[in-house]
Amino acid sequence: MPSYARAPGGVPDSPLDRVEELLRGSGHAAPIGLHRGRTVFGPCARSRTRGSGEFGFAPDEQAPPGGLPALRAALARAATARRQSAVGPEQVLVTEGATQALAAALHAILREGDEVLVLSPQWLFTTGLIRAAGGVPREVPVFLELGAARGFDFAGAVERAVAPRTRAIYFNSPNNPTGYRLDGSRLGALADLAERHDLWLIADNTYESYDFTREGFLDIGAVGATAARTLSLHSFSTTYAMPGARAGCLISPPGLTEPLATWARHTRRSVSTPAQCAVYEALRTPREELDRRRDHAAAAGWLADSTLEVPHTTASGGLYTFLDLSAWGDGERFVHRCAEAGVGLAPGRGFGAHCGHRARLCFTAAPWQRVAEAIERINKIYGEGIDEH
């Protein structure tokens, strides 16, 4: 083998795979895996054999790099309704899930060494994706602070992190892993800040259909004049419970259409046509069904909140609560102990450099009876550990 391959340079391995190995090694016949983000819901649509031309495109044909025209048009209509300002089909790039949408966004806007402020804690792979795109992630702890202290100066914390090489702000709301969200006033503050410093806003809307509040989900592209600087990511895997399909989309300002299409063409050509057909079908899922799923998630979150004896965040959206293990000891060790007891949790460190004493629990990853059973074991381990101290 020739003398070198590109070093992955700080791009992390998946800690979730390690949890999986621990669970397999635990000897439990049916471990309860709450480490991965998933739901118990069935997919809103499936890839299946379709009649030729059912979507104006035979499923055996390769789709254009941007996506099936009918699907792009439908997604543009949905974005127009959400933002209450016109979004054209050419602003929609159909991607292999939100992961690829973020990779595309970063490759379109970053030059080598540019910084991205990451409102932290954040999705597990965010910093690795930024590094893989040649950028430098700078974590800005805000979500736990927002949850803990009413007087927290959110806008000030973000503003102080802006540096000469800062090009973008990434945030994920409702937040994975805390379950907290940015309300209208926080989004307004971000919009103002982005405007003043001429920054891109990368809004990871993966959990848009799981906002438990009365205000409901807010798209930052609807706030003021931000649409011209907003790149928003959407995950059909999450919204329509079809992780197997691997489909999502990126909505971007018109000026990015060309660099994005070029990037797409030179990394993967186009997204699987049957997967796109399935998404097109999933878009017809009745609002009531999505609401039912959101309510189910909210109830599962409530169950976790009211039974956990470990300090944790109270989710107002998303699929997670973030456990605080600082009184117990190291988060990594807690995850190991739980795995031995047949319960999978995600170690906190990957979600932010300041989260080593934490662990993430996905409360929708199993039927609620099973989640309750897992929480019982978690409480026991936590109680024993506390007694030791």
Add this chain to the structure above:
Amino acid sequence: MPSYARAPGGVPDSPLDRVEELLRGSGHAAPIGLHRGRTVFGPCARSRTRGSGEFGFAPDEQAPPGGLPALRAALARAATARRQSAVGPEQVLVTEGATQALAAALHAILREGDEVLVLSPQWLFTTGLIRAAGGVPREVPVFLELGAARGFDFAGAVERAVAPRTRAIYFNSPNNPTGYRLDGSRLGALADLAERHDLWLIADNTYESYDFTREGFLDIGAVGATAARTLSLHSFSTTYAMPGARAGCLISPPGLTEPLATWARHTRRSVSTPAQCAVYEALRTPREELDRRRDHAAAAGWLADSTLEVPHTTASGGLYTFLDLSAWGDGERFVHRCAEAGVGLAPGRGFGAHCGHRARLCFTAAPWQRVAEAIERINKIYGEGIDEH
């Protein structure tokens, strides 16, 4: 919109989209598009609703980044048979088509500014993919020379192009767009050269099932000790006529498993599970059926070869012949004239800087009667142009 987005820097747009527009503008009710690489064959398998666990994995679940374990194992067995030396499942990365396999390979081995020798003419997007990965493509014209002159010093031409920053040699055999191929002795020369200069070999095997010769397709990974420096790309879209599925794979030496998995995880997570299930099924296509398709392609190539009145390459594999329009004038203008007459050809320039006076014809892109009709029109336009000179 903030002040800059990454400039696509020399990454070209698709000239095939422009041909499509020209054809649409031509006013012909049923234009004959021979510009894209495609076949008239039906897909060997389709994405369809499958029983849970039919492949040890529910199609609604997200697959691991490397691919479905059963599929990787099957592809490793096939590679082992082809190379007659052991290839393990961890050496197989399932990708969104050969495009993504090439992108992954380049990202794994290149550092910014590294050079890749591209045996030219080459697949349309090769140089753009190399640039998108931070590399510098250097075209080495060999295929037309191999076809034209018996005494051509192939090894010498490649060797003279090796420079201090050269890291890899890319080649596509059977070749798109010429239809020429590298025989065992040429592959041996490349293997020797790669060994002496410590280079990676990137073998684009997209047309492996369309080799018309008695010798048949040769995998360079089977030559000498090259397996340790070979990255080979495979396209299921082409081999199994399922362009809609977007699936292919990359086979690499064991030492690249980690950087490749990391790259995959940070650009697209995993390939659509239903698409992978369909490939798994397509792998069971009887050899006789693939041979029948190859013979059909060879016959279509023979038909084109014997009726074209334009100088052209005689394909010994692949789906194309490369027209030589130097006696007629500019290749681009010829493509325009043909589009006006309702025939789609791909302009030559994109396949190599020295190919501006050429155009590519895909002889399997339409039923043979239609290809014959297109060739009649092409001959007429060529004859008229020659008369004008």
